[in-house]
Amino acid sequence: MANIKGTVRPGFEQVRDEFAAVADGSAQLAAYHRGEQVVDLWTGEDIDGDSLIGAYSASKGAAHLTVALLVQDGVLDLDQRVSHYWPEFAVEGKQDVTLRDLLAHRAGLVGSDEGFSRAELADDRIVAERLARQRPFWRPGTAFGYHALVIGALSGEVVLRATGRTLQENFADRISKPYTVDFHLGLPAELEPRFVATQPMVLTPERQLPLPAANSLQGIAFNRQHPAGPEVWELPNLPEVRRLGSASFGGVASARGLARMYAAAISPLDGESPMLKPEIAAEFAQIHSIGRDVVLGEQKAFGIGFHATGERYPELGQGSFGHSGAGGQQAFADPRNGIAYGYTRRRIPFPAAAAPENESLIRALYSALRAVESRP
Known part of the structure; x- marks a missing residue:
């Protein structure tokens, strides 16, 4: 059983017990209930509660909370054509793609024919410029x-064209700084000492991952066709990825940061009103794409820029939204229950996706919540 550090609010002790039972190496867990932190835990000799770990695709949640704010402000319109903001996009049959379709992973623009080098993939502007022609x-x-490695570059280019500032700048100024969210799309040099590199998954002869053909749809989506393309698992470990903060996979966060970001989105926090109006949160959480994902070949459900997280975890209320990451991360907001959750770990799970222990941790969190709320 793991040695657990940190605190939980009275009534949430079973979450700490479950974390001790299922934690696989170094990990962090945080949760909020109606704007109050109720879980703040970590384990492992090499990390603490302030350690920053690559967020992988949980970065997409930060990116699309930023987009949601701009829609709320009236700066962006989900039903406007992408080419209205980004004229160069209107080629090769993309002229009628709306921002809504793009963010629901319906644009068919999962990569480029030639792929991206390590330096190119790290730079959202280069990716966007290439995909505009694709x-x-x-x-x-x-x-x-x-659109695993590119959706943040695509939505980020729309944000840049509409506001004159990068998505990363908008995120810092609208979310990270005002709400004191320990999540960074572009890690400042002074915070590098807090970064802890992700460790590769443990592979054995019985645990091998079949790689997609380089020029298959999945191979293109995961940049397998470029001879100098990096492995997905190593992306946040690359200094240029952390520095530029690719909005698809380059974020760096603690579990505290993941949970606090979603808490700020749906709940009053430190005297501030929720970041998102209920109708905006509901629209972005609403399922827009469900069924067989033609890239992954699996059943998936997407809202606007987010996973429809309640489709995976039955404890969650309808309208929950968030985004997992290949490093095992899971993070979401559940507006109906007032829950915000963040989990990260240092070693990539097998297979690379939201780590399986999230299932029992989420069950324990909601069991504790029901018990607390049922008390007289």
Whole structure:
């Protein structure tokens, strides 16, 4: 059983017990209930509660909270054509793609024919410029597939064209700084000492991952066709990725930061009103794409820029939204229950995705919540 550090609010002790039972190496866990932190735990000799770990695709949650704020402000319109903001996008059959379709992974623009080098993939502006010229890999709107390494560059270019500032700058000024969220799309040099590198997954002869063909749809989506392309697991460990903060995978955060970001989105926090109006949170959480993901070949459900997280975890209320990461991360907001959750770990799980222990940790969190709320 793991040696657990940190605190829980009275009534949430079972979450600490479950974390001790299921933690696989170094990990962090945080949760809020109606704007109050109720769980703040970590384990491992090499990390503490302030350690920063690569967020992988949990970065997409930060990116699309930023987009949601701009929609709330009226700066962006989900039903406007992408080319209205970004004229160069209107080629190769993409002229009618709306921002809504793009963010619901329906644009068919999962990568480029030639792929990206390590330096190119780290730079959202280079990725966006290349994809503006790219022919979609399916007719936009006819199917959906996870734009794993590029969706943040695409939505980020729309944000840049609409506001004159990068998505990363908008995130820092609208979310990270005002709400004191320990999540960084572009890690400042002075915070580098807090960064803890992700460790690769443990592979054995019985645990091997079949790699997609380089020029298959999945291979293109995960940049397998470029000879100098990095492995997905190592991305946040690359200094240029952390420095530039790719909005698809380059964020760096603690579990505290993940949970606090979603708490700020849906709950009063430190005297501030919720970041998102209920109708905006509901629209971004609403399922827009569900069924067979043509990239992953699996059943998936997406809202606007977010996972429809309640489709995976039955304890969650309808309208929950968030985003997991390949490093084992899970983070979400559950507006109906007032819950915000953040989990990260140092070693990549097998397979790379939201770590399996999230299932029992989430069950324990909601069990504790029901017990607390049932007390007279």
